[in-house]
Amino acid sequence: MNKKIKSKLDQDEITVGVVGLGYVGLPLALNFSMANLNVIGFETNKKYISQVNGGQSYISHISNIDIKAAKKNGLEATDNFRRITECDFIILCLPTPLNTHREPDLSFVINSMTQILPFMRKGQALSLESTTYPGTTDEIIAPMIEARKFVIGKDVHLIYSPEREDPGNKDFALKSIPKVVGGMTQNCLKAGVALYSKIIDSVVPVSSTRVAEMTKLLENIHRSVNIGLVNEMKIISDSMNIDINEVITAASTKPFGFVPYRPGPGLGGHCIPIDPFYLSWKAKEYGLNARFIELAGEINLNMPNWVINKLTVALNQQKIPISKSKILILGVAYKKNVSDIRESPSITIIEKLMALNANVSYSDEYVSSINDLENTKKPLKSKVITSKLLQSLDCVLLATDHDNFDYELIKKHSKLIIDTRGKFKKSRKIIQA
Amino acid sequence: MNKKIKSKLDQDEITVGVVGLGYVGLPLALNFSMANLNVIGFETNKKYISQVNGGQSYISHISNIDIKAAKKNGLEATDNFRRITECDFIILCLPTPLNTHREPDLSFVINSMTQILPFMRKGQALSLESTTYPGTTDEIIAPMIEARKFVIGKDVHLIYSPEREDPGNKDFALKSIPKVVGGMTQNCLKAGVALYSKIIDSVVPVSSTRVAEMTKLLENIHRSVNIGLVNEMKIISDSMNIDINEVITAASTKPFGFVPYRPGPGLGGHCIPIDPFYLSWKAKEYGLNARFIELAGEINLNMPNWVINKLTVALNQQKIPISKSKILILGVAYKKNVSDIRESPSITIIEKLMALNANVSYSDEYVSSINDLENTKKPLKSKVITSKLLQSLDCVLLATDHDNFDYELIKKHSKLIIDTRGKFKKSRKIIQA
Numbered sequence: 056m057n058k059k060i061k062s063k064l065d066q067d068e069i070t071v072g073v074v075g076l077g078y079v080g081l082p083l084a085l086n087f088s089m090a091n092l093n094v095i096g097f098e099t100n101k102k103y104i105s106q107v108n109g110g111q112s113y114i115s116h117i118s119n120i121d122i123k124a125a126k127k128n129g130l131e132a133t134d135n136f137r138r139i140t141e142c143d144f145i146i147l148c149l150p151t152p153l154n155t156h157r158e159p160d161l162s163f164v165i166n167s168m169t170q171i172l173p174f175m176r177k178g179q180a181l182s183l184e185s186t187t188y189p190g191t192t193d194e195i196i197a198p199m200i201e202a203r204k205f206v207i208g209k210d211v212h213l214i215y216s217p218e219r220e221d222p223g224n225k226d227f228a229l230k231s232i233p234k235v236v237g238g239m240t241q242n243c244l245k246a247g248v249a250l251y252s253k254i255i256d257s258v259v260p261v262s263s264t265r266v267a268e269m270t271k272l273l274e275n276i277h278r279s280v281n282i283g284l285v286n287e288m289k290i291i292s293d294s295m296n297i298d299i300n301e302v303i304t305a306a307s308t309k310p311f312g313f314v315p316y317r318p319g320p321g322l323g324g325h326c327i328p329i330d331p332f333y334l335s336w337k338a339k340e341y342g343l344n345a346r347f348i349e350l351a352g353e354i355n356l357n358m359p360n361w362v363i364n365k366l367t368v369a370l371n372q373q374k375i376p377i378s379k380s381k382i383l384i385l386g387v388a389y390k391k392n393v394s395d396i397r398e399s400p401s402i403t404i405i406e407k408l409m410a411l412n413a414n415v416s417y418s419d420e421y422v423s424s425i426n427d428l429e430n431t432k433k434p435l436k437s438k439v440i441t442s443k444l445l446q447s448l449d450c451v452l453l454a455t456d457h458d459n460f461d462y463e464l465i466k467k468h469s470k471l472i473i474d475t476r477g478k479f480k481k482s483r484k485i486i487q488a
Numbered sequence: 489m490n491k492k493i494k495s496k497l498d499q500d501e502i503t504v505g506v507v508g509l510g511y512v513g514l515p516l517a518l519n520f521s522m523a524n525l526n527v528i529g530f531e532t533n534k535k536y537i538s539q540v541n542g543g544q545s546y547i548s549h550i551s552n553i554d555i556k557a558a559k560k561n562g563l564e565a566t567d568n569f570r571r572i573t574e575c576d577f578i579i580l581c582l583p584t585p586l587n588t589h590r591e592p593d594l595s596f597v598i599n600s601m602t603q604i605l606p607f608m609r610k611g612q613a614l615s616l617e618s619t620t621y622p623g624t625t626d627e628i629i630a631p632m633i634e635a636r637k638f639v640i641g642k643d644v645h646l647i648y649s650p651e652r653e654d655p656g657n658k659d660f661a662l663k664s665i666p667k668v669v670g671g672m673t674q675n676c677l678k679a680g681v682a683l684y685s686k687i688i689d690s691v692v693p694v695s696s697t698r699v700a701e702m703t704k705l706l707e708n709i710h711r712s713v714n715i716g717l718v719n720e721m722k723i724i725s726d727s728m729n730i731d732i733n734e735v736i737t738a739a740s741t742k743p744f745g746f747v748p749y750r751p752g753p754g755l756g757g758h759c760i761p762i763d764p765f766y767l768s769w770k771a772k773e774y775g776l777n778a779r780f781i782e783l784a785g786e787i788n789l790n791m792p793n794w795v796i797n798k799l800t801v802a803l804n805q806q807k808i809p810i811s812k813s814k815i816l817i818l819g820v821a822y823k824k825n826v827s828d829i830r831e832s833p834s835i836t837i838i839e840k841l842m843a844l845n846a847n848v849s850y851s852d853e854y855v856s857s858i859n860d861l862e863n864t865k866k867p868l869k870s871k872v873i874t875s876k877l878l879q880s881l882d883c884v885l886l887a888t889d890h891d892n893f894d895y896e897l898i899k900k901h902s903k904l905i906i907d908t909r910g911k912f913k914k915s916r917k918i919i920q921a
Contacts, residue, residue: 189728219742226744233741259741262734269730270738273721274746277714277739284713284780288706291767294774295622297702301695305703306710308666308692309652311659313707314747334724341727346783347717354779 056242056249057212059178063143064249070095071250072142074167076103076132078325078395079184079218080148081114086229086254088125095142096132097167107132115394115421116222139174144182144250148218151185152329159188159333161195168199175203180212180246186271186330188337191215192264197239208240214247215264217271223393233257237267275330276348281316282327283351286358289318298487300477320454320475320488321358321400323389328355328398359403363411365488366452366473373449373471378412381448383438385465386455387419394421401454406430420459442468453478489675489682490645492611496576497682503528504683505575507600509536509565511758511828512617512651513581514547519662519687521558528575529565530600540565548827548854549655572607577615577683581651584618585762592621592766594628601632608636613645613679619704619763621770624648625697630672641673647680648697650704656826666690670700708763709781714749715760716784719791722751731920733910753887753908753921754791754833756822761788761831792836796844798921799885799906806882806904811845814881816871818898819888820852827854834887839863853892875901886911 056064063069070093073084080096088094098104106113108131110123122130139145149163164185175181181200183192192215197207205211216236221227234255238244244260251258261267285303292299299318307315322328332352335345370380389399396402401417402425408415409430416438417425424434438444440461445451445468453465456476466472472485479485489497496502503526506517513529521527531537539546541564543556555563572578582596597618608614614633616625625648630640638644649669654660667688671677677693684691694700718736725732732751740748755761765785768778803813822832829835834850839862841848849871850858857867871877873894878884878901886898889909899905905918912918 189725189730221744224744232743235738235741257741259738261738262731265728265730266734266738269725269728269735273735273739274742276721277717277746280713280717280780281710284710287778287780288709291771291774291776291778292622292702294776295698295702295770297622297698298695301699302702302706305668305692305694305699306706308668308690309707310665311654311657313710337728338724341724343724343727345720345724346787347713347720347780350779350783 056245057178057180057209060143060180060212060246064246067092067253069093069143069250070141072097072139072145073148074145074171075148075150075163076100076107077148077150078114078222079220080146081107081112081117082220082229083146083148083184083218084130085117085121085125088128088130090254091128092253094125094128094130095138096130097134097136097139098132099134101134104132104134114222136170137174139171140176142179144180145171145175146182146184148184150325151187151333152325153332157332158336161187161191164191165195165199168196172199172203175200175205175211177205177210180214180243180250182214182216182247182250184216184218186217186275186326186333187268188272188333189265189268190337191268192237193239208242212243212246213239213264214243214250215267216247216251217267219271219274222395223390230254231256233259235259235261235267235270237261237264239264269334272330272334275326276334276351278316279322279327279331279355280347280351281314282318282322283354285316285318286321287354290361293487298477298481300487317477318475319358319400320362320404322355323397323399323401324395325397328352359400359407362452362454362473362475362488363404363407365486366450369471369473369486370450375449377408380450381414382408382416383444383448383451384415384417385419385440385451385453385460386457387417387422387425388455388457391455391457392421392459396422396425399455402428404452404454405435418460419455419457421457440464445469489678490611490613490642493576493613493645493679497679500524500686502526502576502683503574505530505572505578506581507578507604508581508583508596509533509540510581510583511547511655512653513579514540514545514550515653515662516579516581516617516651517563518550518554518558521561521563523687524561525686527558527561527563528571529563530567530569530572531565532567534567537565537567547655569603570607572604573609575612577613578604578608579615579617581617583758584620584766585758586765590765591769594620594624597624598628598632601629605632605636608633608638608644610638610643613647613676613683615647615649615680615683617649617651619650619708619759619766620701621705621766622698622701623770624701625670626672641671641675645676645679646672646697647676647683648700649680649684650700652704652707655828656823663687664689666692668692668694668700668703670694670697672697702767705763705767708759709767709784711749712755712760712764712788713780713784714747715751715755716787718749718751719754720787723794726920731910731914733920750910751908752791752833753795753837755788756830756832756834757828758830761785792833792840795885795887795906795908795921796837796840798919799883802904802906802919803883808882810841813883814847815841815849816873816877816881816884817848817850818852818873818884818886818893819890820850820855820858821888821890824888824890825854825892829855829858832888835861837885837887838868851893852888852890854890873897878902 236247387401820834
């Protein structure tokens with residue numbers, strides 16, 4: 056390992072620079088700070104900077120208290136990339152979305168690297184945490200560093216260590232979730248393991264950055280495919296008049312060889328609907344099609360249409376066209392008990408129903424309003440559920456089964472319920488979809 | 489419930505007829521017998537009949553002692569279907585294979601029903617345990633019984649309860665694996681639950697025979713798709729020079745949301761490669777394609793070709809054509825530590841290599857010889873692995889990773905190893921495939 060880094064690690068005198076203070080970077084910065092390391096948070100969003108420096112959280116499951124405590128320990132947020140020079144470890148926690156053609160968009164990572172590079176020096180280590188295709192670290196990041204004449208593994212260490220954040224997970228926190236680390240060289244790996252061991256109970260070294268990159272993808276591909284599978288099984292079971300949720304519950308009694316995944320109205324969040332396509336895109340370079348990924352993507356993306364079709368048929372039986380219907384969407388976050396609406400299928404359903412001229416509203420205590428809807432400039436505001444509201448509607452569509460909904464009240468006063476989560480028992484007025 | 493059945497159940501005086509004494513029926517018959525119920529085993533295979541009646545086992549994980557004990561308790565095997573009349577419960581444990589067009593072949597079930605029906609009487613219950621598509625019990629079996637003028641749910645009870653046998657599983661036996669039971673009527677369900685509760689710790693009632701049928705299919709579809717997925721990931725990873733087994737091990741450190749499945753040379757056994765197609769066949773009746781099932785089937789069925797291609801390329805690098813090569817297949821059972829070779833991908837690999845004129849042999853302590861190979865009339869006999877044998881070969885191909893192989897010896901003396909199980913570390917002479 057580079058001597059400078061090694062001696063600083065040994066003496067616990069390192070400064071960590073976390074680049075990107077979002078869902079991944081902010082908790083990481085707080086954890087390093089609470090482990091008594093110097094932490095500088097780099098951010099381009101001025102609002103985030105002032106909130107962190109003002110001791111205020113902008114992420115629902117992170118408290119102001121935690122930010123204030125880290126501040127007291129020295130945590131600072133800044134957009135001054137010159138300060139990269141002060142850092143011994145630089146950790147990139149940046150979004151890796153898809154572009155409009157569903158291809159990898161590494162612009163956030165590459166732009167940040169461009170800002171960082173002029174201020175890099177010997178004796179630093181850089182770790183990428185963003186989910187990405189195998190080869191990103193050695194094919195994209197390494198050449199950028201080498202262009203500055205640094206020898207990787209000697210002057211500078213390069214690491215890939217995928218984030219495993221799971222917002223809303225009450226059983227596991229950053230510290231207790233094992234962290235996979237790959238290095239470009241053995242020295243890089245050693246530096247990475249030493250760094251993350253400061254805050255994480257179990258660090259898992261792997262043989263290369265590619266293996267680490269693929270590991271994160273496999274985790275999310277596994278979820279995407281298993282959710283795609285139960286969604287397809289839901290469609291088939293529905294046609295055979297079989298309740299898929301009863302089937303899944305029964306199959307779950309098998310004590311080996313089966314793991315339950317639940318169907319829903321589609322896939323949401325910033326990981327599962329996006330990450331798998333990083334691999335399918337890269338695979339094409341090798342003349343291969345990642346067919347499970349493509350199939351899961353297709354089925355999951357089509358689920359909102361299937362749900363809307365079930366809704367249309369149910370309303371049609373009551374002689375109500377969608378364009379004259381009043382519909383309330385229950386839950387717009389992408390999963391239960393969180394506030395995140397990124398890639399949420401509820402939003403797709405709302406936009407599609409609006410395009411069909413339905414009168415659409417929603418209720419979600421975690422999400423007070425939705426901006427940027429496709430067909431309206433006005434933000435949509437969450438409604439409070441009352442018996443009167445429910446009675447005034449033609450239909451409620453349960454999209455996200457938050458625990459804080461009053462399901463008894465909803466069941467009692469709704470004329471028609473479309474249940475995409477298997478929360479209710481099927482009945483004359485309850486349609487599973 | 490039918491009074492006659494109920495009183496017999498209450499007094500523990502029931503006679504159970506198990507139809508089909510194979511992998512599923514024989515352990516079931518033994519368990520009922522050891523629970524002190526009268527058991528008659530119905531079989532058309534004369535050899536099985538004489539073996540059971542002679543206290544001898546023909547299934548590797550069932551001991552002669554167990555059969556002798558059951559015999560002492562009154563177990564008899566017979567091909568005399570007149571004795572169906574003596575039974576209070578009739579349980580069908582018959583194979584449901586695919587025909588050459590990969591369509592459901594229910595002929596074993598239907599033929600047995602035809603033999604049974606003349607001897608059925610009021611006060612009986614009939615349970616089907618064979619894996620099959622949703623609707624088999626109510627669309628195929630029920631009309632056959634009703635044609636004899638029995639009223640189902642009153643005169644006769646009809647049950648579907650899928651077997652969950654897992655030969656070689658040391659952690660779970662029949663008794664400790666929860667059993668899903670569906671009935672055509674509420675009374676049928678009650679009878680089924682009462683029967684199976686005699687020998688099984690946890691009986692799981694579901695709302696219909698269709699739900700029970702779908703439950704078993706979902707369990708096996710889940711496995712088939714997850715194995716298909718890792719097989720596809722293996723092919724993609726291989727092209728990117730990534731060891732998929734290292735990736736799976738690393739991903740397994742995630743304490744939630746990920747479950748490891750291991751790739752291999754293809755799918756084997758009498759369940760996973762077959763059962764899923766029962767659903768995809770049935771789905772077509774509803775205008776639906778079970779696309780995950782078809783994709784998993786296609787990828788898993790193609791794995792032997794992919795493995796052979798890796799082998800061909802590796803031999804080619806040594807200027808050895810397949811037609812002049814000496815190849816040993818390690819393991820021919822469909823999974824490790826069992827003797828069952830049904831649908832085993834090893835057999836496919838052997839046949840394909842023979843068709844390419846390779847000199848193929850195999851070693852498997854569980855399988856002394858293989859008959860009925862496609863290209864030869866002679867049975868192939870298992871070879872004993874010695875250093876001399878290994879040195880005489882061009883290549884060994886690890887297909888089934890039995891625990892009793894001497895992997896050190898194999899590694900030391902083989903010139904080339906094609907490893908489809910991730911058992912060895914990659915090296916100059918070890919190719920992962």
